[in-house]
Amino acid sequence: MRWAWTAALLFSGCFGAYREPLPKEAELHHPRTPDGWELEMVRYAARPEAKGRPVLLCHGINTNGRNMDLDARHSVARWFAAHGREAWTISLRPVGTYYGKEGGKTPLSKPTYGLDELVEQDIPTAVDYVRKVTGAPQIDYVGHSLGGIVVYGYLGRGGQGIGSAVILGSPMRLDFGGPADQLLPQIAGMLSVDWAIPLKALSPLGIPMADLVPENAQELLLFNPENTTQESMKKLAMEGAEDVSIDLLQQLARMFKSGELKSRDGTRDYRLALGSVTTPVLVVAGKRDRLATVPAVKAGYLALGGPKEWKLMGVENGARADYGHMDLVLGERADTELWPAMLDFFERHAR
């Protein structure tokens, strides 16, 4: 019994060390989607004064808005705000509360969701909300991983209100001859769509183990330790981990099997729809990203109508280390090696 208490104390100490509350200047907002979800958004005012369009920042799968705003040193949101762009992070629906389509005031149990709901409900709601609150006719957008995929979907449907976008490490096909090509769709297919993988609870449990196993699965999959520290990843596990809907996972897993990313009813091919996009898009890939490999990210770039630009973050192009998946938003040098290029892209495409 005593050892259990000791372990619990150690663990809680471990976890507590990686807690990171939002700063005082963060302003919380909760717009509601037409289908009844209350989203969570965080606003940072531009400093010292607004010099361009507001920027909406959207996280990847299995995480939330803290992916884009981890702490003072690792925050794309606060970086943009400090460079004169009002910045908004969004946490997609699993973070929010569900009140039902009738707009009730009592929280209901959360229904399952897939990619289609994020594209058709969450992104339009967030874009319209930022435009309404700020009065800006158009906003700029930064999406990491899933956050890029959902805006690809939105842009393919017209992209109303988005002036230009930056896509960071977002795959648009995943069938490149790895063992996951067959395995992952099969595993995902066996799970019930009403379920979610409880990663919010499980992720912190990996914190004590992270330093013990070099080149562990998380490191291989998510980051290059030459760019992103274990400390940042631990903090993200505490503040930024979220559950993953099986419905969403099944939709994304099809990219491994057929290379296609389609709406649930199969009528809309999200990659094919990119051919009609006329919004300027900068697509960024990390050379050492093993989750969204360079060919997987390039597939989105190639499908885009344009105008479009491509940026590969690796030593060959002047970065101090090759970028992994999370390095694009949490890397120690991303604020000097990458984010200025994103701001420059937005400024060059400001109308």
Add this chain to the structure above:
Amino acid sequence: MKVLLALLVVAATAARAEDLKVSRRKVVSRDGAALALYRYAPESGGGGRPAVLLVPDLGFGRETYDLAGEGLAPFLQRHGRDTYVAELRGQGNADAPAAWSLSEWTTLDLPAVVEAVQKAHPGGPVDLVVHGYGGALAVAAAPKELAGKIRRVIAFSPAAAPEVPNEIARKLLSTPGTLARAVPERQFELLFARDASIHGDTRALLEKEAPRDLGPAAAKDLLGWMEKGDLPLGDGSTVKDRIGAYDRTTLVILPLLDNWAHAEFAEPLRAMAPRARVKLRTLSKLYLEADDYSHLGMLVGRGAVKDAFVPALAFLDAPEVAP
């Protein structure tokens, strides 16, 4: 102690190299250029299976397939495949005419070496193993100059849809023919061998051999191909046109750390060649492979046998699948 160990390693390597039965002959291209063809004849005699012809990438030579007795050529030989390595113009022991161009690989050299292999193996098509930009040129030759002569193709990073990979490559190529400067300018590792799986001694050996200068016309061709994404060939067609007609069963190997012929330049082959049956294999540490691999690492790295050669052999040995 260290000296003793080094001597043992050298002796073992020499013994392995000595074990190999390698013969070299000259093949003359239609315009008179002398090419080099090395044969790795297996003791078993090949067992009636198609001969395998290995063509190194532009700027490289036999060393990418046989470095001091180690590599894909001896591996295939040891596994009973009658194996050949060709050095085309500008490579290794082949001629390097003053103004040779890339289209001459497609229209003159590849047909010459394939014909030479077929003469030794009458009646049967040849299996082809190709690499990088040279690999894309070989794929472009397959539907025309090599039509009916090729059975299967293994393509390591075939740059079917090339772009300028980085400013380092542009700089080396735009001072025509000075690709070899990659070594003194300390860019060799970054461009070609950026993986931990390449032993330091192996890297040093490679740097002695390669890359070679391409010559001004070929370097200009290559840079133009990267910049425009397509390369005109002598007959009015382009590499892209030719790839559109390509129909061979092909294994494309994609090393994620290739900084010369990027994986994203090679992957589009499957879309560009809709008549071909293209199978991809991504090399990634995530899949428990030894490395993410570079341009040369997948051929000379410590894990290459398990991660690249064994799957390559399995692909060659797999039974034909009905279309």
